[in-house]
Amino acid sequence: MSTTAVPPKKVNRIGLEVLNYKGGKTTLCAGCGHNSISERIVEAFYEMGIQPWNVAKFSGIGCSSKSPAYFLGLSHGFNSVHGRAPSVATGAMLANRTMKGIIVTGDGDTASIGIGQFVHLMRRNLPLIYILEDNGVYGLTKGQFSATAEMGSKSKGGVVNDMRKIDCCLLGIELGATLVARSFSGDKKQLQGILKTALHHNGLSVIDIISPCVTFNDHEGSTKSYSYMKEHDLPIHQVDFVPYYEDISIEMADGEVRDVEMHDGSHLRLRKLGRDYDPTNKRNAVRLIEDSEEKGEVATGILYIRPREENFFDQLGLMDAPLATLPESITRPAQSALDMVMEELR
Amino acid sequence: MSTTELTPVGSRQGGTPKKTVNDFSIQVATVNGSGSQTSNTVLMRSIFQMGIPVSGKNLFPSNIQGLPTWFTIRASKQGWVARKKEIDFMVAMNPETAKEDCLSLQPGAAILYDEPLKLNELRSDLHFYPVPFDKLVAPVCPEARLRKLVRNMIYDGVLAQLLGIDMQEIRNALVKQFGAKKAKAADLNWGAVQAGYDFAAQNLTKSDACVVERMNKTAGKIIIEGNAACALGSVFAGCTVVAWYPITPSSSLVETMIVYLKRLRVNKETGEASYAVVQAEDELASIGMVIGAGWAGARAMTSTAGPGISLMSEFIGLGYYAEIPAVIFDVQRVGPSTGLPTRTAQGDTFSNAYVSHGDTKHPILFPGNPEECFTMAIEAFDLSEFYQTPIFVNTDLDLGMNNWMSDPFPYPTQPIQRGKVLNAEELERLGGFARYKDVDGDGVGYRTLPGTNHPEAAYFTRGSGHNEKAQYSERPDDYVNNMDRLSRKFEHMRTKVPAPEVIVNPKASVGILCCGTSLHAAEESRDQLRREYGFETSYYRVRAFPFHAGLEEFIDRHDRVYVVDQNRDGQLYSLIKLDSPPHRIAKLRSVRYYGGLPLDARTVTDEVVLQEGL
Numbered sequence: 001m002s003t004t005a006v007p008p009k010k011v012n013r014i015g016l017e018v019l020n021y022k023g024g025k026t027t028l029c030a031g032c033g034h035n036s037i038s039e040r041i042v043e044a045f046y047e048m049g050i051q052p053w054n055v056a057k058f059s060g061i062g063c064s065s066k067s068p069a070y071f072l073g074l075s076h077g078f079n080s081v082h083g084r085a086p087s088v089a090t091g092a093m094l095a096n097r098t099m100k101g102i103i104v105t106g107d108g109d110t111a112s113i114g115i116g117q118f119v120h121l122m123r124r125n126l127p128l129i130y131i132l133e134d135n136g137v138y139g140l141t142k143g144q145f146s147a148t149a150e151m152g153s154k155s156k157g158g159v160v161n162d163m164r165k166i167d168c169c170l171l172g173i174e175l176g177a178t179l180v181a182r183s184f185s186g187d188k189k190q191l192q193g194i195l196k197t198a199l200h201h202n203g204l205s206v207i208d209i210i211s212p213c214v215t216f217n218d219h220e221g222s223t224k225s226y227s228y229m230k231e232h233d234l235p236i237h238q239v240d241f242v243p244y245y246e247d248i249s250i251e252m253a254d255g256e257v258r259d260v261e262m263h264d265g266s267h268l269r270l271r272k273l274g275r276d277y278d279p280t281n282k283r284n285a286v287r288l289i290e291d292s293e294e295k296g297e298v299a300t301g302i303l304y305i306r307p308r309e310e311n312f313f314d315q316l317g318l319m320d321a322p323l324a325t326l327p328e329s330i331t332r333p334a335q336s337a338l339d340m341v342m343e344e345l346r
Numbered sequence: 347m348s349t350t351e352l353t354p355v356g357s358r359q360g361g362t363p364k365k366t367v368n369d370f371s372i373q374v375a376t377v378n379g380s381g382s383q384t385s386n387t388v389l390m391r392s393i394f395q396m397g398i399p400v401s402g403k404n405l406f407p408s409n410i411q412g413l414p415t416w417f418t419i420r421a422s423k424q425g426w427v428a429r430k431k432e433i434d435f436m437v438a439m440n441p442e443t444a445k446e447d448c449l450s451l452q453p454g455a456a457i458l459y460d461e462p463l464k465l466n467e468l469r470s471d472l473h474f475y476p477v478p479f480d481k482l483v484a485p486v487c488p489e490a491r492l493r494k495l496v497r498n499m500i501y502d503g504v505l506a507q508l509l510g511i512d513m514q515e516i517r518n519a520l521v522k523q524f525g526a527k528k529a530k531a532a533d534l535n536w537g538a539v540q541a542g543y544d545f546a547a548q549n550l551t552k553s554d555a556c557v558v559e560r561m562n563k564t565a566g567k568i569i570i571e572g573n574a575a576c577a578l579g580s581v582f583a584g585c586t587v588v589a590w591y592p593i594t595p596s597s598s599l600v601e602t603m604i605v606y607l608k609r610l611r612v613n614k615e616t617g618e619a620s621y622a623v624v625q626a627e628d629e630l631a632s633i634g635m636v637i638g639a640g641w642a643g644a645r646a647m648t649s650t651a652g653p654g655i656s657l658m659s660e661f662i663g664l665g666y667y668a669e670i671p672a673v674i675f676d677v678q679r680v681g682p683s684t685g686l687p688t689r690t691a692q693g694d695t696f697s698n699a700y701v702s703h704g705d706t707k708h709p710i711l712f713p714g715n716p717e718e719c720f721t722m723a724i725e726a727f728d729l730s731e732f733y734q735t736p737i738f739v740n741t742d743l744d745l746g747m748n749n750w751m752s753d754p755f756p757y758p759t760q761p762i763q764r765g766k767v768l769n770a771e772e773l774e775r776l777g778g779f780a781r782y783k784d785v786d787g788d789g790v791g792y793r794t795l796p797g798t799n800h801p802e803a804a805y806f807t808r809g810s811g812h813n814e815k816a817q818y819s820e821r822p823d824d825y826v827n828n829m830d831r832l833s834r835k836f837e838h839m840r841t842k843v844p845a846p847e848v849i850v851n852p853k854a855s856v857g858i859l860c861c862g863t864s865l866h867a868a869e870e871s872r873d874q875l876r877r878e879y880g881f882e883t884s885y886y887r888v889r890a891f892p893f894h895a896g897l898e899e900f901i902d903r904h905d906r907v908y909v910v911d912q913n914r915d916g917q918l919y920s921l922i923k924l925d926s927p928p929h930r931i932a933k934l935r936s937v938r939y940y941g942g943l944p945l946d947a948r949t950v951t952d953e954v955v956l957q958e959g960l
Contacts, residue, residue, distance in 0.1 A: 020801075053803050056642070056796045069806060069818070076796035078641060079808040080634070081660050087589075087626065087634025094587050094622040094635070095644035096797045117634070120627040319618035323586040324643030324795055328762045330620050331584030331645070333610040335757045338582060341606070342754040345568035 013049035013245070021046040023073040027066065033185030033211030034064055034133050038071040040188065041102070044195035045072060048243060055100045058089040060114060063140050064106035064133035083114020086121035086130075093126055096322035097313050100199065101128040108138050111147035111166045118168070122175040125203045126312040129195070132168055132206070135213040136224040143216035154221030168208050173285050173304050178203035180285065180304040184229050185211040187300065193239030194302060200243060202263040203311045210298065234292060236301040238271040262307045270302065279305050366555040368398045368423035370434035372505070375447045377440050379411030381495035384523060384535070385502050386417040390749060391519035392511050393421050394569060397561040401427035402749045403944055408594065408687040414443045421558060427751065428866035429944040435556055437501050438465060448472070456554035458504055473554040477504055482545055486537040499535045503542025508550065510557045513543060568752050572745035575716035576675050577603035578755065579723025580647055581610055584762050585673070587646040588623040589635035591654065594687045595743040596677035599649040629654040633661040633672070640671040641807060643767070643795035645727050647673040652681045652694050655701060662736050663702025664809040666832070669782070669791070671730040671765070675739045677746040680942045689942030690743035692862055696917035698738045699891055705829060709839055710738040710891040714865040716752040718889075719745065724758050725844060731765040733790060733835060742912070744944040745863045766792045770800040778802040781816040782828060789835030836892060843890035848900060850884050856958065857884040857900060860910035861918055863944065868910055870947035871954070879960045888918065893925055901930045908954055914940045
């Protein structure tokens with residue numbers, strides 16, 4: 001027996017190292033906000049002890065949609081077609097409801113070509129994490145404005161955007177998403193808390209993450225640059241998450257936190273910062289987003305949550321076992337059933 | 347004007363006309379939304395119940411209420427079920443079209459009509475049967491608001507008397523139509539049928555030749571629409587995810603499927619469903635869900651028509667390239683664009699074979715009758731999962747939405763084939779896998795399903811270039827190797843897809859070739875050519891694309907092969923040409939019909955006669 005103690009490898013509650021949650025080497029630009037988001041996803045899934053091979057990652061087309069290759073390398077991934085990740089994810093989750101699903105898209109995917117699918121995904125409240133890596137610009141085609149770019153913001157070439165923007169969080173709240181959050185790729189702690197909450201949410205989580213494009217949208221006049229966000233980001237609370245398997249009677253005096261119990265007994269704790277904010281009230285959420293915008297601020301945090309809403313699986317009366325692997329004895333009715341139907345048609 | 351004052355054609359020509367037994371067509375002209383569907387179904391079913399082969403075709407507008415619609419019933423002792431071009435007996439219930447309906451008839455045909463229309467003043471070479479519908483309906487239906495719906499039942503009674511349909515069979519068909527729960531409605535309608543019968547017995551003199559006589563040719567048979575047959579096939583294929591968007595003429599496929607799924611695929615104790623049906627926001631989403639579900643291991647399908655396929659084309663290309671099973675029912679209607687949404691065609695034969703950008707090709711199954719809708723639906727799921735690729739089942743409005751006689755469907759004899767899927771134990775033994783490697787020489791790789799409990803199970807699926815290990819690649823050799831494997835896979839299907847139906851006639855130097863519903867006209871046309879012209883033909887019915895190797899042999903055996911298409915451009919003809927060397931192409935001839943009505947035998951016969959110079 002050696003006397004020099006080898007430090008035990010750090011593992012999570014299912015015995016995996018953080019290495020098991022990493023993906024391939026990123027091919028995005030150095031400093032791209034999307035890379036920070038990938039890192040936060042790795043940490044959140046690792047810390048929550050999610051089995052990587054029971055995760056399905058989905059994306060559309062664009063810089064953001066490349067990123068599922070750069071996290072959770074042991075998870076199944078599907079880089080589909082532009083704007084259509086929601087339908088692919090819907091089908092896959094129906095085939096196997098036991099999986100954790102995560103969609104990563106960009107603002108081109110979400111607010112333009114795929115807005116129809118985004119809207120209907122929210123109506124269905126499918127248990128799924130929807131990440132919008134929002135930089136206001138089409139990066140992969142070299143710098144055109146997207147539909148989330150602020151009116152009046154400037155492109156790298158000096159062109160001023162004269163179109164109104166689409167606020168995907170407002171849209172989400174309006175259309176029935178049951179968890180709506182906004183964050184900034186540079187806010188490590190807040191984003192981690194939001195992701196952890198989303199992992200325990202039994203419905204659709206829409207997370208709009210302002211993620212500056214260092215190549216085409218990180219200049220003076222852009223409202224989705226690092227410097228703009230550092231000046232205008234107004235975190236409404238700090239997001240802590242206490243999973244159901246941890247002792248919840250920790251820290252914090254009443255009055256400083258707002259505690260939301262999730263469907264599985266986990267607790268979302270919103271540590272009060274600037275104001276006392278109730279994220280379970282739809283009108284509050286809409287008002288907060290609109291007031292902040294008027295003041296030239298970007299409110300970040302969990303803007304809206306309804307943790308116990310009926311989800312799409314419940315609505316469909318779906319069985320618990322994955323449909324994908326049901327045996328023939330369940331999926332093919334017996335000969336007597338066919339005989340009965342034939343008799344009726346005589 | 348008294349009905350007895352009419353001079354029937356037959357008596358004017360002297361003598362009683364000879365009887366035409368169990369071989370005629372009836373066309374009922376009505377207004378859609380007037381409840382005529384019930385009287386037409388009852389009429390058709392009562393003839394069927396008398397043991398006489400029968401077919402029914404609904405020619406309807408793209409509209410809910412108020413536009414002209416025609417229902418054609420053909421009785422044929424020989425069992426011909428294609429549309430008959432000539433109408434022998436017209437029932438003119440629509441004042442808007444009555445004049446045209448009357449003038450369009452061939453001399454010697456019969457016409458039953460609402461007396462005030464005075465159609466007998468238009469021409470004198472028909473058998474006229476005026477019926478005062480309003481006078482007859484009032485006493486049997488005291489409630490005025492129901493009269494419009496009951497009125498049409500009167501012609502069933504009149505026809506029963508004139509044609510010799512057993513009234514008990516009409517009664518039985520009515521009871522079947524309304525079910526035990528709506529006995530009151532059945533009785534009300536029965537009253538109208540009787541009023542029609544009694545009126546005809548007392549006031550009309552039979553002068554035309556059409557009669558029915560009991561036969562025994564329908565015993566054990568069922569009546570069903572092709573869409574319902576596809577739906578049942580999918581239920582028994584073990585389909586687990588359905589995503590769809592409503593479109594004529596395919597909507598009733600999924601709607602019927604939902605009914606059967608609720609009955610047959612819900613656990614009676616727990617109430618839990620072994621399936622999911624999603625009405626998507628559009629066809630882009632419905633095929634996206636099917637691709638996602640197929641990727642994750644569900645048996646997934648959608649049902650649509652041409653405009654839907656156009657929207658789905660991007661995803662179908664992804665399914666082809668990323669190799670994902672998906673079953674797509676295409677109930678074809680007349681295009682291009684919106685086209686004639688309620689008329690039939692085989693207009694997607696070519697486009698479905700090659701839909702989506704880049705080099706793509708897709709298998710297609712061509713059912714020609716309801717039984718094949720059922721069996722091919724099951725085969726489609728097995729083939730799609732084995733070959734890991736989207737597959738089309740091309741039916742059409744004629745097959746999908748019309749009522750067809752059929753033998754009862756056979757219960758599948760083979761277990762469900764899920765294809766090459768590696769589970770956790772196999773992954774453990776193999777120590778991993780390469781998703782797109784051609785291990786078995788058939789071009790088909792092994793796949794894993796998301797959620798498989800093994801760290802080596804995952805791979806990254808993409809529509810961008812990839813190598814055998816599913817890694818992103820833009821290398822020319824990776825691209826070429828992959829595309830060549832996909833071609834090998836497609837070639838491998840030739841012997842696995844449903845085999846053709848072939849009749850080689852040793853006396854024939856000419857063959858007739860068709861697919862799908864053209865079979866009914868083609869069969870009858872061959873009979874016409876033989877009887878009327880002494881012209882013998884061989885027969886080849888394509889049941890799938892890629893084509894079976896037997897097609898080459900068939901072309902080689904004959905001097906000329908007539909390829910029958912229900913589209914303007916000869917799409918099946920073109921597909922065969924693409925697959926054939928010049929000496930075979932030289933033997934091909936094209937027969938095309940694209941008027942939107944179900945293909946009739948006479949059209950095929952006339953074209954062959956013309957081209958052969960018979």
